[in-house]
Amino acid sequence: GEDVEQSLFLSVREGDSSVINCTYTDSSSTYLYWYKQEPGAGLQLLTYIFSNMDMKQDQRLTVLLNKKDKHLSLRIADTQTGDSAIYFCAESMGNTPLVFGKGTRLSVIA
Amino acid sequence: DTGVSQDPRHKITKRGQNVTFRCDPISEHNRLYWYRQTLGQGPEFLTYFQNEAQLEKSRLLSDRFSAERPKGSFSTLEIQRTEQGDSAMYLCALRGSYNEQFFGPGTRLTVL
Numbered sequence: 575g576e577d578v579e580q581s582l583f584l585s586v587r588e589g590d591s592s593v594i595n596c597t598y599t600d601s602s603s604t605y606l607y608w609y610k611q612e613p614g615a616g617l618q619l620l621t622y623i624f625s626n627m628d629m630k631q632d633q634r635l636t637v638l639l640n641k642k643d644k645h646l647s648l649r650i651a652d653t654q655t656g657d658s659a660i661y662f663c664a665e666s667m668g669n670t671p672l673v674f675g676k677g678t679r680l681s682v683i684a
Numbered sequence: 685d686t687g688v689s690q691d692p693r694h695k696i697t698k699r700g701q702n703v704t705f706r707c708d709p710i711s712e713h714n715r716l717y718w719y720r721q722t723l724g725q726g727p728e729f730l731t732y733f734q735n736e737a738q739l740e741k742s743r744l745l746s747d748r749f750s751a752e753r754p755k756g757s758f759s760t761l762e763i764q765r766t767e768q769g770d771s772a773m774y775l776c777a778l779r780g781s782y783n784e785q786f787f788g789p790g791t792r793l794t795v796l
Contacts, residue, residue, distance in 0.1 A: 578726075605783055616775065617727065617787040624782075662726050666783050671717060671740070674726030 576600045578675035580663055585681045592650040594678045596663030599644065604668035606639060608648045611677070612659045620648070620661075650680075658682045687711060688778050688788035696794045697766055704762045705791045707776030715779035716759050718751055721790070722772045733759060745770075766795045 577599045586592045598606070607622040623630045623637045623646070630637045636649040650657055660677040687710045697703050709716065714735055719727035730749065731741045735756035744750070748766075753759040763770055773792050777785035 607784060609787075616789045619784050619786065622782060622784050664726070668783055670783075671719075671729035671732060671743075672727070672783075672785055673729070676724065676726050 576603075576665065576673040578663055578665055578673055580661075580675035580678045582676065583679050583681070585683060586653050588653060588655060588682055588684050590653055592648075592653045592657065592680055592682075594648045594650075594661050594663075594680065596646040596648075596675055597644055598646065598663070598665045598673075600665060600667065600673075601641075601644065602667045603644075603665040605666050606637075606646050607664040607666075607672065608635075608637065608646075609662040609664060609674075610659045611662065617662065653680075653682050655682045655684055687713075687786060688776055690774075690776050690788040690791050692791055693789060694792050694794075696796065698796050699766060699768060701766055702762065702764045703766055703793060704760050705774050705793075707759045707761070707788060709757065709778055712757070713778040714756075716753060717777040717779065717785060718759070718761050719775040719777060719787075720745070720772045721775060727775055727787075730761075763793075766793075768795045771795045 579597045608620045609617040634651045638647045662677045663675045664672040689708045691706045717732040718730040721727045733753040748764045751761045773790040775790045776788045
């Protein structure tokens with residue numbers, strides 16, 4: 575079955591880059607997503623990438639996809655305290671409900 | 685603003701009571717999804733609708749859970765005879781052009 579794995583915690587210093595990693599099992603995944611959830615808030619879509627892409631950049635966010643290894647990463651440049659949140663990786667096969675990982679809690683130290 | 689509101693935002697109930705949550709898309713969306721999120725977990729898919737048709741309900745957690753979307757606009761999720769294990773955040777989401785989901789703020793259910 576589908577499964578998405580993430581490391582649970584990441585701590586970085588303000589101004590450094592953060593890299594959050596995710597692995598997925600379903601090679602049929604068509605779209606992969608990154609969501610952000612701040613305490614007490616809903617899920618905010620940050621970005622997504624098609625499975626036929628290797629990289630996508632959007633301002634401070636860079637998504638890298640290694641389809642052979644089924645590995646997805648989210649790099650946040652110049653990490654700020656406002657980036658402290660839980661980041662969820664999710665995948666779908668194009669027309670199916672999303673399958674989420676358990677989330678990575680990012681703590682930014684000032 | 686993700687274009688979807690949920691009501692209530694918080695619900696506290698006693699075990700054994702029935703509860704109903706509502707999801708209101710601001711504009712027309714064919715696809716509407718319900719997810720559940722428990723502490724320390726990512727959202728878990730429950731069910732979804734294409735207009736008023738419920739296309740998948742096998743992932744509803746038990747027969748105490750039911751959902752409707754009578755006119756293809758707003759949707760309701762009902763839990764009968766609530767149990768403490770039902771305590772969670774219940775999220776409604778709308779589908780975008782690339783199957784991305786835009787989530788509402790959620791209804792947090794606490795069963796005492």
